[in-house]
Amino acid sequence: MSIPQAVIDDLARKGAERGVDLRPGLELVEDQMRSQVASELPFVTEASRYLVDAGGKRFRPMLVLLSGMLGGAPATDPDLVSAGVIVELVHLSTLYHDDVIDAADVRRGAPAAHVKWSNTVAILTGDFLLARASELSAALGVEVTRIMARTIADLCQGQILEVQGSAAAAEHGAVGVTADREHYLTVIGQKTASLIASSCRLGALLSGQTPGAIETLTDFGWRLGMSFQLADDLLDIVSEEESSGKLPGTDLREGVRTLPVLLALEADGEASELAQLIAGPDEGNVDRALKLLRAHPAMGIARDSARLEAVKAKAALAELDPDAAHATALDGLAYLADYAADRAG
Ligand code: GRG
Numbered sequence: 001m002s003i004p005q006a007v008i009d010d011l012a013r014k015g016a017e018r019g020v021d022l023r024p025g026l027e028l029v030e031d032q033m034r035s036q037v038a039s040e041l042p043f044v045t046e047a048s049r050y051l052v053d054a055g056g057k058r059f060r061p062m063l064v065l066l067s068g069m070l071g072g073a074p075a076t077d078p079d080l081v082s083a084g085v086i087v088e089l090v091h092l093s094t095l096y097h098d099d100v101i102d103a104a105d106v107r108r109g110a111p112a113a114h115v116k117w118s119n120t121v122a123i124l125t126g127d128f129l130l131a132r133a134s135e136l137s138a139a140l141g142v143e144v145t146r147i148m149a150r151t152i153a154d155l156c157q158g159q160i161l162e163v164q165g166s167a168a169a170a171e172h173g174a175v176g177v178t179a180d181r182e183h184y185l186t187v188i189g190q191k192t193a194s195l196i197a198s199s200c201r202l203g204a205l206l207s208g209q210t211p212g213a214i215e216t217l218t219d220f221g222w223r224l225g226m227s228f229q230l231a232d233d234l235l236d237i238v239s240e241e242e243s244s245g246k247l248p249g250t251d252l253r254e255g256v257r258t259l260p261v262l263l264a265l266e267a268d269g270e271a272s273e274l275a276q277l278i279a280g281p282d283e284g285n286v287d288r289a290l291k292l293l294r295a296h297p298a299m300g301i302a303r304d305s306a307r308l309e310a311v312k313a314k315a316a317l318a319e320l321d322p323d324a325a326h327a328t329a330l331d332g333l334a335y336l337a338d339y340a341a342d343r344a345g
Pocket of ligand 1: 055056057058059093094095097098101108124127130152155156161189192228229232345
């Protein structure tokens with residue numbers, strides 16, 4: 001994946017120029033993730049390492065390390081590394097589950113775990129990773145465990161609320177709710193921004209920053225997470241499978257209305273061709289709906305929303321006052337905010 005690697009390289013270069021390097025910490029996160037998911041059962045190890053080995057940007061561990069470096073800790077600080085492993089394992093666990101929920105066949109350019117094995121294996125592997133993350137949290141103390149427990153609850157609630165707002169709510173036996181912009185923002189806050197905010201919070205907490213700085217970095221992470229998911233929802237419309245490693249149109253197939261769709265329907269009305277197409281999404285309808293959406297002005301407005309959240313994230317950083325030795329970490333966080341809104345993978 002060229003763009004994610006470019007992000008790491010650019011950060012590393014900028015850091016190295018100013019005497020701070022993220023890479024040694026990220027390498028430790030990689031090593032410890034693999035050792036943490038080892039099991040006495042070889043098949044459990046294999047299924048758990050499947051997504052670890054498939055790549056991914058390691059965006060959340062980067063945020064833990066950078067937030068911690070802002071407090072003066074080295075990227076290799078054992079507690080920061082451990083927190084980086086925790087947030088990435090929880091993230092991976094949601095991906096195992098999410099691909100079952102969305103019936104998404106491809107992840108990180110490879111068959112999703114439920115396709116390679118089965119729903120049962122994918123769900124239990126996700127649970128196993130969650131258990132490993134919980135054990136690591138326990139070693140870091142009650143506050144870290146509490147933060148992660150609340151974050152996992154948010155992830156589940158966001159996902160359930162998404163189902164409740166989807167066209168498939170009744171099939172799930174779920175009470176339906178109106179899928180409007182307010183609903184959408186609540187969903188993406190819970191299912192994505194919560195974990196990204198907690199990544200920053202853990203970094204701030206574990207590097208001994210002031211209560212004010214901990215809140216500021218959490219706020220930064222929340223805004224960044226909103227931007228990140230807004231961009232992810234645009235990617236589900238514009239991306240090609242080869243570059244994103246995922247099949248576009250998953251949200252449409254699941255009857256989930258993301259911001260570009262909500263905006264396009266507000267503009268065109270419920271009697272529009274787009275509304276008809278997404279009402280009964282067979283493959284032909286999804287292709288046509290994607291084509292209509294790609295050319296729709298709603299895409300630009302949704303992109304602006306992603307950029308606005310990134311701007312708000314960076315504005316939060318202005319409240320922090322690191323000494324010169326740690327200014328690079330601040331640059332890194334600002335860089336990731338800019339990256340999130342316009343990312344291509
Ligand atoms: C707690 C196990 C568990 C489940 C909770 C399934 C679920 C309920 C929540 C899913 C939340 C979810 C998948 C949100 C989308 C988050 C997102 C933007 C994923 C893509 O992240 P990237 O781009 O992926 O960082 P890589 O592959 O780079 O790691």
